[in-house]
Amino acid sequence: MKAIVPGEPGRAEWMEMEEPAIGPGEVLLRPLACGICTSDVKLVRAGYTGGPRYALGHELVGEVVATGERARWQVGDRVAAAPYLPCGSCYYCLHGRPTLCPHLFENSLSPGGLAERVRIPRPLAERGLFPLPEGLPPAIAALAEPTGCSIQGVKDCGVTAGDAVLVVGDGPMGLLCAAVARAYGAALVVVAGLTPHRLAVAHEHYADAVVHVGEENLRERVAHLTGGRGADVVLAAVSNAEAVEAGLGALRRGGALNVFAGVPEGTTIPLDLRVVHYGQIRITGSFGVGLYHVAQALRLLASGQVDTASLVTATFPFEETLEALAYAMNRVGLKVVVVFEA
Numbered sequence: 328m329k330a331i332v333p334g335e336p337g338r339a340e341w342m343e344m345e346e347p348a349i350g351p352g353e354v355l356l357r358p359l360a361c362g363i364c365t366s367d368v369k370l371v372r373a374g375y376t377g378g379p380r381y382a383l384g385h386e387l388v389g390e391v392v393a394t395g396e397r398a399r400w401q402v403g404d405r406v407a408a409a410p411y412l413p414c415g416s417c418y419y420c421l422h423g424r425p426t427l428c429p430h431l432f433e434n435s436l437s438p439g440g441l442a443e444r445v446r447i448p449r450p451l452a453e454r455g456l457f458p459l460p461e462g463l464p465p466a467i468a469a470l471a472e473p474t475g476c477s478i479q480g481v482k483d484c485g486v487t488a489g490d491a492v493l494v495v496g497d498g499p500m501g502l503l504c505a506a507v508a509r510a511y512g513a514a515l516v517v518v519a520g521l522t523p524h525r526l527a528v529a530h531e532h533y534a535d536a537v538v539h540v541g542e543e544n545l546r547e548r549v550a551h552l553t554g555g556r557g558a559d560v561v562l563a564a565v566s567n568a569e570a571v572e573a574g575l576g577a578l579r580r581g582g583a584l585n586v587f588a589g590v591p592e593g594t595t596i597p598l599d600l601r602v603v604h605y606g607q608i609r610i611t612g613s614f615g616v617g618l619y620h621v622a623q624a625l626r627l628l629a630s631g632q633v634d635t636a637s638l639v640t641a642t643f644p645f646e647e648t649l650e651a652l653a654y655a656m657n658r659v660g661l662k663v664v665v666v667f668e669a
Contacts, residue, residue, distance in 0.1 A: 330382035330442035331648045336374030339383065339652050347437055351396045352449030354456070356389030358645075358667045359405065360465035361440035363655045364473065365500065365566075366589075371652060382439030383652075384665070385410035386472045388465040389445060399453055407471045408447065409455035409621045411435040425617035426479065441648055441665060457622055460629035466642055466664045467628055470635050473500060473662075474628060475620030477507040477587075480613040484560050484585035488512030491553045495545075495574045496564030496588065497525040497537075499662040502638055504562045504587060505533040510632040513560075517552060519545050519573070520565075525661060532637040540573065549577040562587045568596045575608075583609040638662045 334340035349355050361384040370383060391404040400406070412434040413425035420428050434455070437446040447456060459468055481504065486492055492508040494501045497520025505516045518529040519538040526537040538548045549558055557579030563570045566588045574584050575596075602608065616624075627633040640660030643651035645667045655663050 328443035330438055331384070331652075332380050332382055333370050333373070333375045337372055338374070339371045339649055341649075342380060342382075344380070344382075344438060344442065346444050347446035349393060349395045349446055350449070352398050352452060353395040354391050354398050354400050354447045354452045355393040356387070356406070356408070356445045356447060357392045358387060358389045358440060358442070358445060360388045360469040360664050360666050362386030362469040362473065362662065362664045363651055365498070365655075367652070368656050371656065380438070382442040384440030384442075385436060386469045386664075387436060387440035387445065388459060388468045388471075392444070395449070398449075400456065405459040405465070406456040407459055407468050407621065407625060408436060408440075408445075409451065409457075409616065409618055410440075410472055411615075412451045412455045413617055415454070425619075426613075426615035431615070441645075443645075455618060455621075457625055460625055463625070463629045466639060466666055467635055468625065469664050470503070470638070470662065471621050471624040471628060472616055473503055474507065474624035474633055474635070475616035476500070476613075477503040478620045478623055478627075479616060480504060480562055480585050480587045481507045481511050483611050483613040484562065484583040484609070486511045486513055486560050489514045490559040491515040491517070491549075491556075493517045493519065493549055493558035493561045493574065493577055494534075494564055495519045495561065495570045497522050497529055498564065498658075499638060500588065501562075501564035502529055502533045502661065503633075503635070504564050505529065506633045506635070506638075507627070508560075508562075509533070510627055515552060517549060517558070522658070528637055528640075528661060532634070545573050546576045553579070558582060561585070564588050566590050568594050572596050575602075575610075578608060580606040581608065583611060586610070586612040589614070635662070639664055642666050644668070 413428040518534040561574035
């Protein structure tokens with residue numbers, strides 16, 4: 328079978344792999360749609376570093392085409408897949424922090440979502456597959472994983488009804504954070520960024536106001552929009568220290584900031600601890616997605632509370648996955664999804 332894998336730094340390539348064999352309780356999926364994530368782009372840029380070859384892609388919706396003995400699914404079932412599985416019994420799982428589970432990646436998609444067939448190991452098949460809601464297109468359902476990541480970020484920094492929320496970052500994840508914040512009751516959502524076409528989509532569909540940080544002072548604009556107070560919650564959805572610093576500057580006293588986007592190792596910011604102490608601010612971080620978040624994401628997508636139709640700016644057939652990756656790497660639009668033949 329064909330799969331897309333990282334090749335030389337900056338390039339992905341096609342690779343022939345053996346179709347996965349399945350054991351008891353496992354299922355084999357034929358992908359229907361798979362989103363391309365920033366982490367896929369990072370893996371392509373880093374290139375193949377040795378060891379086993381894995382396919383790119385983890386935002387997967389598929390159809391069951393084979394089942395092992397005693398599997399809970401039937402051939403023909405359409406499902407959205409969690410990309411990995413918290414164990415459910417460690418300290419972190421039992422305390423509601425599933426993405427801190429030390430066993431998080433022990434059960435995952437094999438070889439990855441951008442392949443002609445994907446094996447789902449038994450634990451993931453039993454707990455990490457979700458029926459596709461009636462009427463939800465696979466290309467939209469493929470956003471359940473990134474929407475779930477946004478749900479974790481929004482919940483982690485405590486967005487509640489009536490809040491003023493600032494999202495620093497106008498990429499797909501930033502706009503998803505804005506959409507989820509609205510779904511959780513935010514009264515004012517502001518998106519800050521540098522890309523005019525992305526800010527235009529944000530303003531039309533996901534935010535009450537946008538700020539081009541190359542042309543406006545973010546702190547002053549947010550203060551103006553909030554009666555001088557500042558944002559109740561800030562989500563920093565850009566992978567650099569400047570985004571976090573800018574978000575802190577626009578945060579009100581007593582507010583919360585979530586470091587949502589992953590940043591390179593060693594990334595630091597200057598932090599005045601007097602501001603943290605006397606301003607009673609809270610700084611959090613969130614990574615990844617738990618099973619609850621995927622299930623909740625599917626509910627929000629199916630109900631239209633999170634509308635991603637304007638976020639998916641391109642779909643490519645599986646045969647054009649290299650072009651889809653180039654589209655994502657060059658930041659041509661927003662979210663790109665690979666769709667497979669019916």
